[in-house]
Structure formats: structure tokens, C-alpha cells
Amino acid sequence: MDKDLNTEQRILIAAKKVFTEKGLEGARMQEIADEAGINKALLHYYYRTKNKLFEAIFKEAFDKMVPQVMDLLKTDLPLFDKINMFAEQYIDIFIENPFIPGFVLHELSRNPERIVDLISNMGIQPEVFILQIQQEIEKGTIKPIDPRQLIVNMLAMCIFPFVAKPILITLIFQGDLGAYLQFIKDRKKAVPEFIINSIKK
Amino acid sequence: MDKDLNTEQRILIAAKKVFTEKGLEGARMQEIADEAGINKALLHYYYRTKNKLFEAIFKEAFDKMVPQVMDLLKTDLPLFDKINMFAEQYIDIFIENPFIPGFVLHELSRNPERIVDLISNMGIQPEVFILQIQQEIEKGTIKPIDPRQLIVNMLAMCIFPFVAKPILITLIFQGDLGAYLQFIKDRKKAVPEFIINSIKK
DNA sequence: GTCTATATTGTGATAGAC
DNA sequence: GTCTATCACAATATAGAC
Numbered sequence: 001m002d003k004d005l006n007t008e009q010r011i012l013i014a015a016k017k018v019f020t021e022k023g024l025e026g027a028r029m030q031e032i033a034d035e036a037g038i039n040k041a042l043l044h045y046y047y048r049t050k051n052k053l054f055e056a057i058f059k060e061a062f063d064k065m066v067p068q069v070m071d072l073l074k075t076d077l078p079l080f081d082k083i084n085m086f087a088e089q090y091i092d093i094f095i096e097n098p099f100i101p102g103f104v105l106h107e108l109s110r111n112p113e114r115i116v117d118l119i120s121n122m123g124i125q126p127e128v129f130i131l132q133i134q135q136e137i138e139k140g141t142i143k144p145i146d147p148r149q150l151i152v153n154m155l156a157m158c159i160f161p162f163v164a165k166p167i168l169i170t171l172i173f174q175g176d177l178g179a180y181l182q183f184i185k186d187r188k189k190a191v192p193e194f195i196i197n198s199i200k201k
Numbered sequence: 202m203d204k205d206l207n208t209e210q211r212i213l214i215a216a217k218k219v220f221t222e223k224g225l226e227g228a229r230m231q232e233i234a235d236e237a238g239i240n241k242a243l244l245h246y247y248y249r250t251k252n253k254l255f256e257a258i259f260k261e262a263f264d265k266m267v268p269q270v271m272d273l274l275k276t277d278l279p280l281f282d283k284i285n286m287f288a289e290q291y292i293d294i295f296i297e298n299p300f301i302p303g304f305v306l307h308e309l310s311r312n313p314e315r316i317v318d319l320i321s322n323m324g325i326q327p328e329v330f331i332l333q334i335q336q337e338i339e340k341g342t343i344k345p346i347d348p349r350q351l352i353v354n355m356l357a358m359c360i361f362p363f364v365a366k367p368i369l370i371t372l373i374f375q376g377d378l379g380a381y382l383q384f385i386k387d388r389k390k391a392v393p394e395f396i397i398n399s400i401k402k
Numbered sequence: 403g404t405c406t407a408t409a410t411t412g413t414g415a416t417a418g419a420c
Numbered sequence: 421g422t423c424t425a426t427c428a429c430a431a432t433a434t435a436g437a438c
Contacts, residue, residue: 022226022311023224023226023227023307023311025223025224025226025227026224026226026311066368066372102306102307102310105303105364105365105368106224106303106307108367108368109222109303109364109366109367110223110224110227112367112370112371115367115368115371115372116371119371119372124372126372126373143398145391145395146387146391148373148384149384149387149388149391149395150395151373152358152361152362152369152373152384153358153392153395155361155365156357156358156360156361156362156365157353157354157357157358159357159361159365160353160356160357160360160361160364161353161357163306163310163361163364164306164356164357164360165310166309166310166313166316167267167306167309167316168353169313170313170316170317170320171267171316171320171325171327172327172349172352172353183349183350183353186347186350187350190346190347190350191354194346194350194351194354194399195399197344197398197399197400198395198396198398198399199398
């Protein structure tokens with residue numbers, strides 16, 4: 001499996017799989033080693049401790065979760081265009097990495113101090129987007145709304161369906177995985193439509 | 202601490218605190234014992250294993266997460282009334298139990314088989330609510346929308362702010378916990394308003 | 403760099419006195 | 421019922437040969 005990749009790459013791929021699915025505490029070094037097709041000792045050779053290996057994976061996951069699409073909100077595109085592109089791009093990222101949202105959210109809850117470090121390095125300031133929303137309200141283009149409520153609603157509707165995947169499949173899709181996946185794809189259009197319907201005058 | 206409670210009650214309170222904050226894998230029996238003001242052996246006296254104790258806690262948490270408010274959706278109240286009451290009651294539950302959403306979602310992801318058992322016992326059928334939405338659409342009272350998208354949006358906007366608490370506090374509230382809490386309270390009105398604005402004609 | 407074998411530690415669980 | 425002391429095992433981590 002993946003014979004053309006070097007050992008370190010195989011470790012990172014295996015570790016990402018196991019850590020994102022089971023979390024720091026739930027993951028076993030043995031399982032990561034098996035997944036990578038090597039033995040435990042080699043894991044410690046490349047990354048001295050489990051925590052060091054975890055940090056490498058977590059940072060990568062966090063980068064997927066937070067900054068990429070946030071840059072979009074800082075551009076000078078029209079508001080409705082931003083909302084459309086944001087939902088589409090964000091949901092696409094999670095279709096490719098379905099375990100990332102639950103993983104990052106859970107690990108941040110377990111260890112909130114981490115966030116300050118992670119965020120201070122990257123310039124994620126929602127102020128620009130908030131300002132844009134306020135200006136649209138003043139211009140009378142959209143209905144009055146607390147910009148922070150709007151942002152959290154956007155994040156919630158994009159992220160939640162991945163965090164709640166098992167319960168949604170059972171409760172709403174009667175175990176039909178295909179129906180769930182189609183539903184997720186549909187959300188790339190449905191979510192921005194829902195948002196824009198709510199705020200447009 | 203809590204000297205008027207008996208040992209079993211103290212164990213359950215302590216276990217709820219530790220399990221919901223750290224999960225099954227992250228929780229330590231020693232920590233639960235300390236929290237309850239007893240020793241490890243006594244935990245095993247009341248609940249033979251860690252898993253048994255966990256199951257007791259998880260079931261209670263799941264009951265808070267899922268059924269209570271779901272009953273509301275089966276009543277014959279007008280649609281907009283339901284949406285208002287649902288958001289208010291659901292968010293109130295999580296204000297009282299802020300760790301429940303992340304806990305339940307994470308543990309269900311780790312062990313999805315559990316869901317079928319848990320749900321089969323309680324009659325949580327979203328069909329009634331879905332039917333009501335479809336009827337309102339046919340009557341022309343609200344805009345056309347996939348009822349499942351609407352339901353997931355409602356759940357997402359109520360639940361997500363609690364799952365993402367640490368990241369929201371840092372990213373949106375610059376570490377101001379009080380602002381976050383006020384924001385959550387405001388959502389009891391803001392969420393149903395956002396939803397109804399989106400679907401009403 | 404990669405392996406086998408082993409050391410070390412952490413933690414769930416039990417034995418047995420009171 | 422509650423405690424102290426201990427066991428047994430699982431899991432991280434290291435030593436050392438190749």
C-alpha cells in the first residue's frame with residue numbers, strides 16, 4: 001500500500017486517519033503503525049512522542065478548518081457572492097475531509113488554550129466581513145441583523161452536518177448513506193439560498 | 202462538598218462532569234473519584250466497570266440531546282410557533298448543560314452503532330414535522346424548501362454554538378466569555394427570526 | 403532507517419481489612 | 421459501604437542489533 005511514498009509521508013497519512021477518527025486519547029500508536037505498514041518504534045524515531053505526532057496532525061487539520069476560506073471574507077466581493085462562495089468552498093473541503101470538523105472541535109474543547117497560539121499566527125480577523133454587513137444594513141440592502149449572528153449561522157450550517165453525521169443518517173435518512181451524501185452536496189446551494197432569503201429585503 | 206447527597210448521587214454528578222468534558226477515553230476513574238470525594242474502589246463497587254458508568258451517563262445525556270424537544274415537533278401547533286418554541290427550549294437546555302452537545306456528538310461518532318438501540322426505544326419520527334412543512338408549502342404559506350434542509354438548519358443553529366464554544370470565544374468575542382453568553386441568550390430570539398425570515402413569503 | 407525485545411508508566415480493576 | 425494496597429494489563433517509550 002502506497003509503496004511509492006516514503007516512510008514519513010506514510011506515517012503522516014496514517015496518523016491523520018487514526019487521530020481524526022479517534023482523537024488524541026482514542027488513537028493507539030500501534031494502530032497508526034499498522035495503518036502505515038511499519039512498527040511502533042519507527043513512529044518514535046520520526047516523532048519522539050505521541051503528542052508531538054498529534055500536534056503535527058492537529059495543526060494541519062486546524063489549517064483546513066479555519067483559515068483557507070476565511071480569507072474569502074476579507075475580499076471586496078459583493079456580500080451575496082461571498083456567501084455563495086463561502087458555503088460552496090467550505091462544504092467542499094469537508095466533503096474531502098469529513099472527519100476534520102468533529103476532530104478539531106473536540107480537541108479544541110479538550111484543550112482550549114491551544115487556540116490562542118494557533119490563531120495569533122494567522123490573520124483571521126472577521127472585522128472586515130462584519131463591517132461589510134453593517135454597511136449593507138445601513139444602505140438598506142439587507143435586513144437588520146447582528147453580523148455575529150449571521151456569521152455563526154453560516155458556520156453552523158456548513159459545519160454541523162459533518163459533526164452530526166451518524167445521528168443525521170439514522171434520524172433523518174433511515175440509515176441511507178447515499179441519501180445523506182446527496183443531501184450534503186445539495187447544501188452547497190441550499191445553505192446560501194437559505195441565508196440570502198433570510199437577509200435580503 | 203455536597204455532604205447532604207449520598208455516595209451514588211455524588212458519583213453520578215462527578216461522572217457526568219468528567220465524562221461530558223473529557224469523553225470516555227479522556228476521562229480517568231481517579232479524576233471521577235476525586236471529583237466525588239471518594240476513592241476509585243468505590244466507583245467499581247457501585248458500577249462494576251468504567252464502561253458501565255459511562256453508559257449510565259451517556260444515556261442521560263442523549264435523552265437531553267434528542268427526545269425532549271422533538272416531541273414538540275409532533276404537536277399540531279402552527280409551524281412558526283413550533284420553530285419559535287423549539288429554538289427557545291432547545292437552547293435553554295444547552296445553556297444548562299453546555300457540554301452535552303459536544304459530548305453526545307463525539308461519542309456517537311466514535312461508536313455509531315449505539316444510535317440504533319438508543320433511538321428505537323423512543324419514538325422520534327420527524328415525519329409529522331416534515332409533512333407539516335410540505336403542507337405549508339403546498340398551501341403557499343411558505344417558500345418551497347426541502348424539509349430536511351430546514352430541519353438540519355434548525356438543529357445546526359441551535360447546537361453548533363455550544364460545540365464550537367472555545368473557537369467562537371476566541372475568534373469572534375476576543376476572549377470575552379460574557380459577550381459569548383449574552384450572544385447565546387440572544388439566539389433564542391435571533392435563530393427563529395432568521396429561520397422564519399428565510400421561509401416566509 | 404528499520405527491526406525485535408524490553409523497560410516504564412499509567413490506569414482499570416480486584417482482594418481483603420475494617 | 422468504605423478504605424488501602426495491590427494486581428494485571430495495556431500502551432507509550434527506549435535500547436540495541438542489524
